[in-house]
Amino acid sequence: xxAAQPATSAAIGVTADHLLEVKGLTTTIxxxxxxxxxxxxxxxxxxxxxxxxxxxxxxxxxxxxxLSLMRLLPAxxxxxxxxxxxxxxxxxxxxARKMRRIRGKEISMVFQEPMSALDPAFTIGYQLIETLxxxxxxxxxxxxxxxxxxxxxxxxxxxxxxxxDYPHQFSGGMRQxxxxxxxxxxxxxxxxxxxxxxxxxxxxxxxxxxxxxxxxDDMDLSVILITHNLGVVHEIAxxxxxxxxxxxxxxxxxxxxxxxxxxxxxxxxxxSMPDLARRRDELHVIEGRVPELNALPPACRFAPxxxxxxxxxxxxxxxxxxxxxxxxLRCYNSTPLEL
Amino acid sequence: MLEVKGLTKRFxxxRDxxxxxxxxxxxxxxxxxxxxxxxxxxxxxxxxxxxxxxxRLILRLLPAxxxxxxxDKLDVIRASAxxxxxxxxxxxxxxxxxxxxxxxxxxxxxxxxxxxxxxxxSGRARRQRVSELLELVRLPKDAADRFPHEFxxxxxxxxxxxxxxxxxxxxxxxxxxxxxxxxSMQSQVLNLMRELQARLGLTYLFISHxxAVVRFMAxxxxxxxxxxxxEVAPADEIFRSPEHSYTQSLLESVxxxxxxxxxxxxxxxxxxxx
Numbered sequence: 001x002x003a004a005q006p007a008t009s010a011a012i013g014v015t016a017d018h019l020l021e022v023k024g025l026t027t028t029i030x031x032x033x034x035x036x037x038x039x040x041x042x043x044x045x046x047x048x049x050x051x052x053x054x055x056x057x058x059x060x061x062x063x064x065x066x067l068s069l070m071r072l073l074p075a076x077x078x079x080x081x082x083x084x085x086x087x088x089x090x091x092x093x094x095x096a097r098k099m100r101r102i103r104g105k106e107i108s109m110v111f112q113e114p115m116s117a118l119d120p121a122f123t124i125g126y127q128l129i130e131t132l133x134x135x136x137x138x139x140x141x142x143x144x145x146x147x148x149x150x151x152x153x154x155x156x157x158x159x160x161x162x163x164x165d166y167p168h169q170f171s172g173g174m175r176q177x178x179x180x181x182x183x184x185x186x187x188x189x190x191x192x193x194x195x196x197x198x199x200x201x202x203x204x205x206x207x208x209x210x211x212x213x214x215x216x217d218d219m220d221l222s223v224i225l226i227t228h229n230l231g232v233v234h235e236i237a238x239x240x241x242x243x244x245x246x247x248x249x250x251x252x253x254x255x256x257x258x259x260x261x262x263x264x265x266x267x268x269x270x271x272s273m274p275d276l277a278r279r280r281d282e283l284h285v286i287e288g289r290v291p292e293l294n295a296l297p298p299a300c301r302f303a304p305x306x307x308x309x310x311x312x313x314x315x316x317x318x319x320x321x322x323x324x325x326x327x328x329l330r331c332y333n334s335t336p337l338e339l
Numbered sequence: 340m341l342e343v344k345g346l347t348k349r350f351x352x353x354r355d356x357x358x359x360x361x362x363x364x365x366x367x368x369x370x371x372x373x374x375x376x377x378x379x380x381x382x383x384x385x386x387x388x389x390x391x392x393x394x395r396l397i398l399r400l401l402p403a404x405x406x407x408x409x410x411d412k413l414d415v416i417r418a419s420a421x422x423x424x425x426x427x428x429x430x431x432x433x434x435x436x437x438x439x440x441x442x443x444x445x446x447x448x449x450x451x452x453x454x455x456x457x458x459x460x461s462g463r464a465r466r467q468r469v470s471e472l473l474e475l476v477r478l479p480k481d482a483a484d485r486f487p488h489e490f491x492x493x494x495x496x497x498x499x500x501x502x503x504x505x506x507x508x509x510x511x512x513x514x515x516x517x518x519x520x521x522x523s524m525q526s527q528v529l530n531l532m533r534e535l536q537a538r539l540g541l542t543y544l545f546i547s548h549x550x551a552v553v554r555f556m557a558x559x560x561x562x563x564x565x566x567x568x569x570e571v572a573p574a575d576e577i578f579r580s581p582e583h584s585y586t587q588s589l590l591e592s593v594x595x596x597x598x599x600x601x602x603x604x605x606x607x608x609x610x611x612x613x
Binding site for chain 1: 385386491492493494521522523524525526527529530533548549550551552554555574575578588589590591592593594595596597598599602603604605607
């Protein structure tokens with residue numbers, strides 16, 4: 001199966017400048033009858049100082065990919081293949097203890113719902129300082145100063161006086177700023193942001209995206225931005241990877257992806273979005289629905305819904321291959337899209 | 340078709356020793372609007388702006404503090420129990436959450452037929468009507484005998500729509516009906532709503548925080564902020580030249596992709612290279 005496809009790594013074009021290099025990552029969930037692979041042979045790279053957008057609809061495996069990278073999988077799931085090279089070392093090979101040190105310090109994560117990631121019973125100052133102390137020994141004064149500095153940096157006004165506030169005293173957008181401050185306290189190299197703006201109002205969403213882009217520039221951070229929202233990745237990502245049913249189906253630099261999407265699924269997603277320019281008579285529809293992981297189509301997983309389907313799509317599993325400069329595609333019969 | 344005047348809803352915040360409210364939160368503040376038959380009014384605003392409260396006041400699912408709602412000559416706020424029952428057949432609501440709003444213990448047939456009990460249909464006629472409705476919202480024929488959990492989010496939302504249509508309503512309030520859906524499901528439901536409107540002559544109050552979705556659905560748009568309507572205008576005008584600063588900021592927050600503009604990233608880089 002695709003999990004063991006070395007062919008994809010050749011397509012990635014390995015260069016020295018990657019902070020993260022994921023190869024053939026496969027995660028398996030055991031179920032009562034058999035097992036399923038929500039992440040199935042996923043390969044991608046993230047450059048230093050790069051924002052990679054990982055997009056797909058619910059159930060495509062994008063969040064599971066992030067949890068696999070962090071080795072934070074639920075008990076029923078385990079990583080059954082592939083490698084995750086981070087800054088030269090394989091994250092899948094390090095001890096649980098070492099991994100705990102890497103998490104938060106080298107790689108950190110923010111989630112969709114900041115309220116559930118902050119403990120309502122403690123002040124945010126306590127939670128920030130606790131994060132610092134978990135990784136470094138420092139005086140309480142120093143920890144306090146660093147926390148204030150970070151809150152200031154994510155745009156929380158009068159940071160010093162807000163340290164003693166509890167999470168519920170912040171609005172949704174402010175809480176997401178606190179989450180970002182906490183994630184970036186240790187100045188990690190990689191930030192995994194899982195739907196960081198989905199629960200926010202549109203005006204706040206736009207501010208948080210500005211903030212992520214700004215912090216990324218200032219701190220030379222690499223970011224994996226996981227979202228279902230193409231509008232969000234278009235806004236700040238350098239490159240985009242599109243996932244469908246556990247696999248990456250297309251990777252390209254952001255502008256290329258939006259100007260010249262090649263996979264019929266990516267094309268369908270872009271066409272289905274309503275826009276502000278004019279009132280359309282009808283929106284494009286991708287027929288059918290996402291397959292269940294325990295009943296995947298035999299060859300191309302998108303084939304049953306694909307307008308470009310040809311016989312081979314139902315016979316042989318397509319590989320993710322480089323089509324042109326930096327553009328990777330998993331499709332036998334792609335036609336350019338007239339936008 | 341619908342005429343709302345001075346509609347206000349105050350929720351008591353604090354009460355004195357005798358239980359009399361001493362301070363209020365005004366969720367909906369002196370709202371007036373109207374919707375023509377067969378048209379869609381898009382109601383936009385951010386969370387907490389009072390959109391959903393306004394919708395509930397209009398359907399009298401919540402008692403109003405002040406103001407009037409007139410639906411096709413019926414004074415909804417002062418309607419008798421009988422009048423209200425009749426009104427509720429003509430006006431229906433579809434909610435955001437296709438998971439929470441369908442009872443998981445009932446089969447789709449029972450869910451869709453629930454509102455039809457007063458029609459006194461025979462079992463066979465009822466089944467016939469349900470299968471017509473399911474066909475109307477493009478669900479497979481065998482859907483009637485299945486349970487909600489067997490369907491995707493988009494299909495569940497179509498079940499909700501079929502349930503709302505079961506009583507032949509003229510007016511439908513759709514409260515964020517596609518917000519919980521993925522893009523590919525969203526377009527299916529939006530197309531269906533437009534098609535049903537054209538076929539059945541429905542009137543919609545379409546509530547959403549998503550400006551692009553409202554662009555597709557609405558003939559006119561009302562913008563709500565802190566309980567007040569700040570701007571009401573034909574959709575083409577609102578999107579071309581918004582007058583109120585709040586409407587402008589809402590539109591400017593829409594991802595640049597949907598506005599056909601360069602991305603934030605490109606604009607940043609362009610600024611940096613100057």
